[in-house]
Amino acid sequence: MSLTANMKELLPELTRSERKAAEYIISRPIDVIRYSSSDAIAGLSGCSRSAVVRLAKRLGFTGFHEFKIQLAKELNDYVSDSTTQISDYYIKALDELKKIEKTAPLLRAAELLKKARHIYSFGYSHSRYSAKQFTFRMVRMGFGVELIDYAIGLKEYTSIISEDDALVIFSISGGAQVNSPVNDLQYFDHSHKPNVIVFTMTSPSPAEKYADIVIHLPCVSRMAPDMIIDDAPVFFIAIELLLEAMAEGHNT
Numbered sequence: 001m002s003l004t005a006n007m008k009e010l011l012p013e014l015t016r017s018e019r020k021a022a023e024y025i026i027s028r029p030i031d032v033i034r035y036s037s038s039d040a041i042a043g044l045s046g047c048s049r050s051a052v053v054r055l056a057k058r059l060g061f062t063g064f065h066e067f068k069i070q071l072a073k074e075l076n077d078y079v080s081d082s083t084t085q086i087s088d089y090y091i092k093a094l095d096e097l098k099k100i101e102k103t104a105p106l107l108r109a110a111e112l113l114k115k116a117r118h119i120y121s122f123g124y125s126h127s128r129y130s131a132k133q134f135t136f137r138m139v140r141m142g143f144g145v146e147l148i149d150y151a152i153g154l155k156e157y158t159s160i161i162s163e164d165d166a167l168v169i170f171s172i173s174g175g176a177q178v179n180s181p182v183n184d185l186q187y188f189d190h191s192h193k194p195n196v197i198v199f200t201m202t203s204p205s206p207a208e209k210y211a212d213i214v215i216h217l218p219c220v221s222r223m224a225p226d227m228i229i230d231d232a233p234v235f236f237i238a239i240e241l242l243l244e245a246m247a248e249g250h251n252t
Helices: 002-012 017-026 028-036 036-044 047-056 064-081 088-097 104-115 125-140 181-187 206-210 230-251
Strands: 119-124 145-147 167-171 195-200 214-216
Touching: 002 017, 002 064, 017 028, 017 036, 017 047, 017 181, 028 036, 028 214, 036 047, 047 064, 088 230, 104 167, 104 195, 104 214, 104 230, 119 125, 125 145, 125 230, 181 206, 195 206, 214 230
Parallel strands: 119 145, 119 167, 167 195, 195 214
Antiparallel strands: none
């Protein structure tokens, strides 16, 4: 029996906190693979770290790490045997992205970036590659953009970035993970904080309360929870939509 099936069967016996962890993992197993720690899964599922660890032990594992390895193996086996086309999920994500193109948040973000004195780009973990892509594409268009090293974090920039600047954040979870560096946005002085644009795949997310503009994107890995599939292409396409909006506004 698969881990997912075992968890479903075990649900009536779990504590409330353990059930939260199990239900989250059943519905979004790819998140367990993407986010490396039990702390991260606890933050995303709204339970405690100890509940995640207890769940893993109830299923016969010594801890969360061993549980995650087995889950990743089962997902890999599923992808190998499945006739489902991964491209179908990306096509579905593209259809969702069409709804974002030329919408008010994207157009506002384009105008805000064009007026900014300086632009900063930030992403952590896997999302930092999207931040790097945004920086590269913007520089190619002639804009001054600085990529913030995620290892240093946003907190170190609170005295550097001002209200005349723009800060663009790329985060799948939008700060929902425990100890997410995105939540360093709270340290910016409200009266002097930069204009913050957040691209995220989680709604609602903690980062939204700090953002001036939030652009919600489809999460392709959650559309295909039994497959190991990357969300980065969705961020990359969203970046192109933003650049197109900036170019069109420049030409009008």
